[in-house]
Amino acid sequence: MSDETNDPDHAVDDVAALIERAVAWLEAEPDGDIRRELTTLVDAARTDNPDALADLADRFSGRLQFGTAGLRAAVAAGSMRMNRLVVRQAAAGLGQWLLDQEASGAIERAAERGVVVACDARRKSDVFALDTCRVLAALGIRSMLHPGLTPTPVLAWSITGLEAAAGVVVTASHNPPADNGYKVFLETGAQIVTPIDTDISDRIGAVDPLDVPIAAEDDHLIQRLDLSWQEAYVASVPQVRLRPDVPGVPVAYTAMHGVGGETIEMAFVASGFDAPIPVVEQHEPDGTFPTVSFPNPEEPGAMDLLLETAQASGAAIALANDPDADRLGMAIPQPDGSWRRLSGDEIGWLFADHILTNTSGDDRLVVTTLVSSSLLGRIANAHGVHSEETFTGFKWIGKLAIERAALGQRFVLGYEQALGYLVTDRPLDKDGISAAVLMAEIAACAKADGVTMQDRLDALSAQFGRYVTAELSVRIPPSEGAEWVAAIEANPPADVSGIAVVAVESYPEANLVRLKLDGGARLQVRPSGTEPKVKLYGEAVGIEPAELDALLEALAATR
Structure with missing residues (x-):
């Protein structure tokens, strides 16, 4: 010292x-x-x-930076927290970027086309959304504010319908109850990606958060939308069905105290299904999340009430949205009467099997992320279609779908193991509502064929081998996580738990390192883009889950 x-x-x-x-x-x-x-x-x-x-x-140690999914932090005072001053600074930076894009010709009529804004039920979401509109209005930029509480997929879907230049949704998605956040979408309905996130961040950094001009709440540039865009989104959802002739089955559902409940009920009915059976205690939006300490379907215990509802109601499957309804969790019954929560990859395999079996064309494209299972590529190859891996974060899946469309490839499925799924071509972001409708159809088809959902997964294992995936999180500050990844890259271990490391692959754009072990297992490490932790991912074929868990724990112990 x-x-x-x-x-x-x-x-x-x-x-x-x-x-x-x-x-x-x-x-x-x-x-x-x-x-x-x-x-x-x-x-x-x-x-x-x-x-x-x-x-x-x-x-006050710095300024909140755009991560994997925009800004997220606890609602509190300070430049490193979510509050109205930080939101106003972010809105001003976004607005300036739009004006600069208009001036350069990159986005035509950006100020006139404006920004669509929506919010969820978390603390201060409504004032954060309105402040965003007021700041944009002070810059001469039109805004269109969705009424009440809006699922993220509805916001993203409405951007292209309204021909807006961008979109903003105030949500912390599946983060802890104390948090809130700020997601920015492009005119395509996809989330911002590098280098656009950096460009916007630079403009945010040039704004003094203590002195941001703000217009009146009734400024003529702030347009209040009605419910017609929610209704239009719901009317579009039935298009995801591939077997509309198959009658539905009972589906248990939780909104996880989020904003998806009303919209998913409407979407199910519009798609020819009965409304799902709700977890009553979690159906209405409540930003305090009274029944879950961590409102994320991936977290242990978060789906307990859903499983109770599913078992009591005789449901065929149990589905869960996260609080802003862009993710989808799932559980299925087992032969002994218990229920098993599926991994994000297992859900993705079910989607791939159903979609590729019930569509045609060698121009089809499926996309997943580096940390998701490699089985999707094998399923795609068996059907003779294109498959791609991209960086972690659903924004990259949307970007790739746009790029491949220019090459004549038709996007039919994108998924990431963190429960993000896109089963249509709009919006170009994960959508837990349309995905829930298609999964209900998959369950209905299984019943019509006289098999269970577990049978569907077992059939994939019989065809391709039993793929096993695992995850482990280590809570450390983000800076230490990046240092850990760099250390593994610079000096990779010769072995993990006695199994030789035969290859090391680095993906600096994703801040990820991949270790390939003798025998085919792969282990990956990356810092989270939304939380102060490092995530470890494992995949292997034909081993016991406990063995893969032990490999991840052994790798974590090398830190």
């Missing part, structure tokens, strides 16, 4: 500067609850309370 760091006068200067930044933020903060929270923290910091100083330093 340097002498400068130990110098008490230097430490006081740092604390003084930190408190000065916090006070300036406090003076600009428009919300009383956030002001009170920050006032309490500043007062404690002024007494040299170490916890308060550490908290304050963390909140």
Whole structure:
């Protein structure tokens, strides 16, 4: 430790500067609850309370950056949290980028075409959405605000219908209850990708969050949409059905306290099915998520109430949306009467089998991500169609679908193992509602054929081998995660749990490293783009799940 760091006068200067930044933020903060929270923290910091100083330093240590899915953080005061000042800064940066794109000719009439905005039920989502519209209006940019609470797929779908220049949805998706977030979509209905995210981020960084011009709530450039776009989206969903002649089966469903419940009921009925059987306790939107500590269908325990409902109701399958309804979780009954939650890859295999069996043409394209199962490629090859792997994050699947369309390839399925699925060509982002309808059809077809959903998976195993996948998360700060990946790349282990590493592949654009082991197993490591953790992924054929779990744990122990 340097002498400068130990110098008490230097430490006081740092604390003084930190408190000065916090006070300036406090003076600009428009919300009383956030002001009170920050006032309490500043007062404690002024007494040299170490916890308060550490908290304050963390909140003002930099600026929230666009990750895998835009901005996400806890709702609280500070430049590293989600609050109205951060949202206004982000909206101003997005608006300036749109004006620059219009000036360069890259996006025609961007200000006139405007931005579609929507929000979910999380804390302050409504004011974040309205502030986005007000900031855009101050820049002379039109906005179109969806009414009430809107599923992310409806927002993304409406962008192209409204011919907007961009879209914004205020949501933290499946993050913990304290969080909120900010997703930005392109005019195509796909999420922003590099280098656009960097370009927008640079413009956000040039904006002073404490001094963002903002228009009145009734500014003429802010248009309030009605429910017709939700209705139009619902009317489009039946197009995903490939066997509309097959009658439906009972489906249990949870909205996970999110915003998908009403829309999915409408979509099922429009598609010729009965409305799903809801988990009543989780059906209405509630940003406090009273029955789940982590509203993510991937998390252990999150689907417990769904499984109880499925078993009690005699459902054929159990489906779960995450809170903004762009992801789809699933469970199926077992011969002994229990229910088993499927992995994201297993759901993806079921979609691939059904879609490729019930469509035709060698121009078809299926896409998955680097960390998802390689079985999709083998299924695609068996059907004689194109398959691609791309970077982690569904935005890359949307980008690839657009690029391959120019080459005459017809996108029919995209999926990532983190429960993201796209089974149509609009919107170009994951859609847990249309995917739920198609999965209900898959279950109906299985019943009509006299087999179970487990039989469908077993048939794929018989044809291609029993693929096993596993995941492990290690909670560490993002910077340490990136360092860990770099260390593996620079000095990869010779073996993992006694099995030789025969190849190392690096994907710097995805901040991912892949180890191939003797015998065919592959292990991958990457920092999460939305949470402070590193994710490890494993895949092998013909081994026991516990063996693959042990390999991931052994790799994690090398950190």
